[in-house]
Every structure is written in C-alpha cells, then in structure tokens.
Amino acid sequence: MKLWLKNKFQKKPAKNILKLSRKEQVEFFSLLGQLIKSGYSINQAISFISNISEQKSKSWIFDIDKKLSGGASFQKAIENYINPSFSFQINMAGHYGHLEESLIQIAEFAQARLVQQAKIKQVLKYPIILIILLTLLFIAVKIFMMPIFASWTVGQVSGSGRFFKSFLILTAISFFLFIFFYLKRFSKESRLNKINLLSRIPVFGKTIGLLVNYELSAQLSMLVSSGLQLSQIAQDVSKQRQNTVEKEFAQAMLISMKKGEGLKGFFNSLPFLDPTIFLYFSQGSEKKLLEKNLKSYSEITYKKLMKNIERLIGLIQPISFGIVGIGILVLYLSMLMPMYQTLGGMN
Known part of the structure; x- marks a missing residue:
C-alpha cells in the first residue's frame, strides 16, 4: 500500500505531472476554503495542509508549498494539478484581486458536485446490478435455449417471423449508426x-442552462467589481492561454461588440443565456449595485440548479427500471416467438 501511494504521488518533472483526480481536487479546495474562511491566508493554509499531510502520499502539496515559498503566485504553483476550468477561474481571480473569495466559491460548488455524484452512484447501484443480471440471462438464453427452439422450428419459420427478426436487427443497427454519427x-x-445543443435536450436541458448562467453570473460579478469595462474584461479573457468555454464566451462577446450589436446581440446569439443578466447591464446601474445584483442572481440560480439536479437524480431509478422492464419484455418475446411459431406449424 505504501509503495502504491509513493508511486502515485511521487514528484515528477512538471511536463509529466499528472493532474489530481476530481475527488482529490474537491477535497483539496474544500479544506483550503475552510481554512481561508477561518482567517488563514492562502500561503498559511497551504503550509498548514502541507504540515498535516504525509510526505510519501502528498508530495504535490509539498511541491505547491515550495513554489509559494519561492515567490511563485498561487495560480502558477497549482496550475499543473487542476483542470482547465478551475485554473481559469483562479487565474482571473488572482488577476483582478479576488482570489480568496473565488477559492471559497470553487470549494463550495465542487463539494456540492461531489455529494451529488455520490448520490447518483448510490441510486444507480441497484439498476446496474439488474442490468448485469439481465444481460447474463440474455446470454444464457442465447447459448442454451435458442438452439433448442431452433431445432423445433426447422422448416417451420414463417415469413412474418423472419420479417420481425429482420426488423429488430435493422432498427438496432440504424439506432446505433445514428448515435455514432451524431456523437x-x-x-x-x-x-x-455543444452547450446550445445540450440545453435543448428535454428534461436535462434546463439543468445545463442553469449551470451555465450560474457560472457566468458568478464570474461576471467578480470581474465587474474590479472596476474595468466589460469590453476590457472580454479582451483579457479572450487572451487566456487555456482553451476554455469562458474564452469562447469572451470571443463571442467581442464579435458582437465589433458588429455594433453590443451585449444584446451577444445574448440573442446564445439562447441558453438568461436575458435577466443582460437587463442588469442595460439598466446602467453603478458598479457596486451591478456587482450585488449579479451576485444575488448567481446565488438564486445556484439554489435552483441544486434543486433541479436533485429532481434529475430522483428520475434516474424510474428510468433505469423502465429500461430493465423493456429488456425483460424483449427477452420474453425472444423466447415465446419460437414457441408460437412451433405451435403454428403443428396446427
């Protein structure tokens, strides 16, 4: 076990550094957020985490602590270990002077997502076991039962039976080909x-829209408080090294502004965005009020998002059981059709 931990977390050259798993990132940001809330500075919090971590299993923490001690910025010290979305948020927060606030926000949202993932795994356990058992039953019927049924129906297979079998095969092939080419x-x-297409999916699309509007409003709230114009912020974001969705948002905003369409054109070009965000800007509110409105909107949207995700989690089991039920029905039909054909031949 000790050897495995050593191999997993041992220090490597920067170009070969493996990013932390999502769970490790969430655990790290959650602890970091709690320490910052308790009054620790970022450097003090990292030093504290480094002191309570085991040398053999947490060498990446010591690497970050060492870089900070050497004068590197937090965003530079951690960028090799986290995903591009977190890295972008930290870079922008550090650039505009809201790093600690942003880290707390990342920690809270990441922790909520981890809890939801655990719930989804728990809800899916029983349906997945049923699907595995059903698959094994299909294989057993195919190997042991179908040859027996086939021997009964030699020379008795009707045209309608062949048509039904061919129809099922063609339908399955067409379905998988459609999925393959669409993906x-x-x-x-x-x-x-991609976000636009996903937001149009029935049932799930609303959740995608809420997630995008929450993240956009939360980041705009932080960026607006810096005192810069929105056009300048968009230019700064569009020049970011990481190829993120935030960068594409900024580029789309700049294109709308160059065309003379302004923010209205930007929001009209992306139907999944909530027009309420645009209204806050069009009202010409002062910076502090605009920041407050955006922050309040992001908090309200976050609550709606969490409630919507809980609702979707509640739908997982019924949908899974429905799929299992259809599988059982198909299994029965595959067994009964040969028997029905045999009886028809005898008559």
Missing part, C-alpha cells in the same frame, strides 16, 4: 454550440 458530429462542434 462524431457533436465532438467537432465548438463548446458554445
């Missing part, structure tokens, strides 16, 4: 187009 096309779309 292939989807993978080539830009991030904004």
Whole structure:
C-alpha cells in the first residue's frame, strides 16, 4: 500500500505531472476554503495542509508549498494539478484581486458536485446490478435455449417471423449508426454550440442552462467589481492561454461588440443565456449595485440548479427500471416467438 501511494504521488518533472483526480481536487479546495474562511491566508493554509499531510502520499502539496515559498503566485504553483476550468477561474481571480473569495466559491460548488455524484452512484447501484443480471440471462438464453427452439422450428419459420427478426436487427443497427454519427458530429462542434445543443435536450436541458448562467453570473460579478469595462474584461479573457468555454464566451462577446450589436446581440446569439443578466447591464446601474445584483442572481440560480439536479437524480431509478422492464419484455418475446411459431406449424 505504501509503495502504491509513493508511486502515485511521487514528484515528477512538471511536463509529466499528472493532474489530481476530481475527488482529490474537491477535497483539496474544500479544506483550503475552510481554512481561508477561518482567517488563514492562502500561503498559511497551504503550509498548514502541507504540515498535516504525509510526505510519501502528498508530495504535490509539498511541491505547491515550495513554489509559494519561492515567490511563485498561487495560480502558477497549482496550475499543473487542476483542470482547465478551475485554473481559469483562479487565474482571473488572482488577476483582478479576488482570489480568496473565488477559492471559497470553487470549494463550495465542487463539494456540492461531489455529494451529488455520490448520490447518483448510490441510486444507480441497484439498476446496474439488474442490468448485469439481465444481460447474463440474455446470454444464457442465447447459448442454451435458442438452439433448442431452433431445432423445433426447422422448416417451420414463417415469413412474418423472419420479417420481425429482420426488423429488430435493422432498427438496432440504424439506432446505433445514428448515435455514432451524431456523437462524431457533436465532438467537432465548438463548446458554445455543444452547450446550445445540450440545453435543448428535454428534461436535462434546463439543468445545463442553469449551470451555465450560474457560472457566468458568478464570474461576471467578480470581474465587474474590479472596476474595468466589460469590453476590457472580454479582451483579457479572450487572451487566456487555456482553451476554455469562458474564452469562447469572451470571443463571442467581442464579435458582437465589433458588429455594433453590443451585449444584446451577444445574448440573442446564445439562447441558453438568461436575458435577466443582460437587463442588469442595460439598466446602467453603478458598479457596486451591478456587482450585488449579479451576485444575488448567481446565488438564486445556484439554489435552483441544486434543486433541479436533485429532481434529475430522483428520475434516474424510474428510468433505469423502465429500461430493465423493456429488456425483460424483449427477452420474453425472444423466447415465446419460437414457441408460437412451433405451435403454428403443428396446427
């Protein structure tokens, strides 16, 4: 066990550093957020985490602490270990002077997502076991039962039986081909187009829209408080090294501004964005009030998002059981059809 931990977390050259798993990132930011709330500075919090961590299993913490001690910024010290979305938020927060606030926000949201993932895994356990058992039953019927049924129906297979079997096969092939080509096309779309397509999916689309509007309003609230104009903020974000969805948002905003369409054109071009965010800007509120409105909106949207995700989690089991039920029905039909054909031949 000790050897495995050593191999997993041992220090490597920067170009070969493996990013932390999502769970490790969430645990790290959660602890960091709690320490910052308790009054620790970022450097003090990292030093504290480093002191309570085991040398062999947490060498990445010591690496971050060492870089901070050497004068590196927090965003530079941690960028090799976290995903691009977190890295972008930390870079922008550090640039505009809201790093500690942003870290607390990242920690809270990441922790909530981890709890929801655990709930989803718990809800899916029983349906997955049923699906595995059903698959094994299908294989057993195919190997042991179907040859027996086939021997009964030699020379008795009707045209309707052959048609039904061919129809099922063609339907299955067509379905999988459609999914394959759709996913292939989807993978080539830009991030904004992907979000637009996902937001149109019945049942799930609303959750995607809430997630995007929450993150956009929360980040705009932080950026607006810096005192810079929105156009300048968009230019800064568009020049970021990471290829993130935030960068695509900024580029789309700049294109709308160059065309003379302004923010209205930007929001009209992306139907999944809530027009309420645009209204806050169009009202010409002072910076402090605009920041307050955006922050309040992001908090309200976050609560709606969490409630919507809970509702979706509640739908997982019924949908899973429905799929299992359809599988059982198909299994029975595959067994009964040969028997029905045999009886028909005898008559």
